């Protein structure tokens with residue numbers, strides 16, 4: 001089955017907005033002895049022997065993270081984005097506190113919901129209002145919520161993220177209230193680090209969490225970067241992660257993250273720029289073929305993500321499944337007007353261009369991608385037939401870019417043990 005899975009992705013057009021390909025060098029570190037070890041605690045303050053070089057690696061990865069995000073503080077131990085989020089919740093809130101958050105139907109991550117990590121911490125989430133026309137938080141409404149709720153912690157950042165959050169507009173409000181301002185950058189971390197999208201740590205944000213495998217194309221892992229307001233906050237963040245929500249961290253993934261950060265320092269700007277270009281081109285190409293791509297008046301997107309309303313073509317579930325049959329991998333997604341209970345058959349599709357960009361696609365290739373999608377979703381052509389064309393098209397996009405050893409063919413050097 002593992003071989004079949006690899007074959008599937010070798011042949012596919014992968015457009016899940018939260019995924020990416022690990023670089024060849026980062027991948028080598030995933031299978032070193034680091035995988036086998038424990039290193040609870042911090043460099044120089046471990047509970048296990050054998051960590052001499054782990055300590056040096058962790059300090060190096062921290063330095064790379066601080067450099068890339070221009071932050072005073074970095075914690076490279078969280079094993080996922082949600083784990084990083086839980087660390088911040090553990091550090092900066094107490095059960096019963098109120099927290100202000102974006103809404104799930106408006107694109108927020110599940111960890112900021114009552115049924116996710118925020119609920120697990122016993123917090124009361126209060127949502128910011130969303131402006132569907134702008135596909136962004138409603139500015140006046142959000143300022144009102146911050147001033148009324150006076151949260152200890154105000155969270156921004158989404159999993160459907162088309163346009164930068166207007167943090168500068170909110171800044172006076174959260175300074176007046178004294179909230180810790182936290183930004184979940186999981187989706188857009190690579191764009192931020194590449195100098196695109198926005199720069200939250202320069203726009204009033206104190207703490208930024210992320211997973212490290214979306215537009216920042218590293219291993220499946222997590223990270224916190226911050227400019228903590230004082231030493232007490234820094235200490236809370238450290239202990240929030242360990243022993244708060246983590247025992248051992250994943251040392252192989254942490255080392256691979258170091259490679260991804262070094263690569264992004266070198267290639268990130270070029271990569272981020274091409275991602276955004278490709279998203280805009282794909283939005284336009286889909287729109288011209290009759291798709292209802294959201295935020296048309298605003299140029300569809302400023303990120304790696306697009307959202308498409310496919311209600312008139314059979315809905316999100318139908319469209320995502322038909323595309324899968326044609327080797328086009330996307331996810332169905334709630335749109336802002338959807339009830340969260342319709343998550344298994346919502347109105348929309350979410351598309352991401354970060355992985356297509358990573359395998360070398362440019363703006364003109366987005367025309368082909370849009371055409372394949374039209375044939376399946378609008379023309380209702382046999383997906384299997386379209387799939388044969390998709391496979392042939394994908395043959396030209398097997399190499400990985402924007403990394404050391406650029407041009408390595410992604411799936412060719414695998415001698416996979418099958419499962």
Ligand code: DSN
Pocket residue numbers: 017018081109159186
């Ligand atoms: N659920 C992921 C996404 O697809 O956005 C983020 O964790």
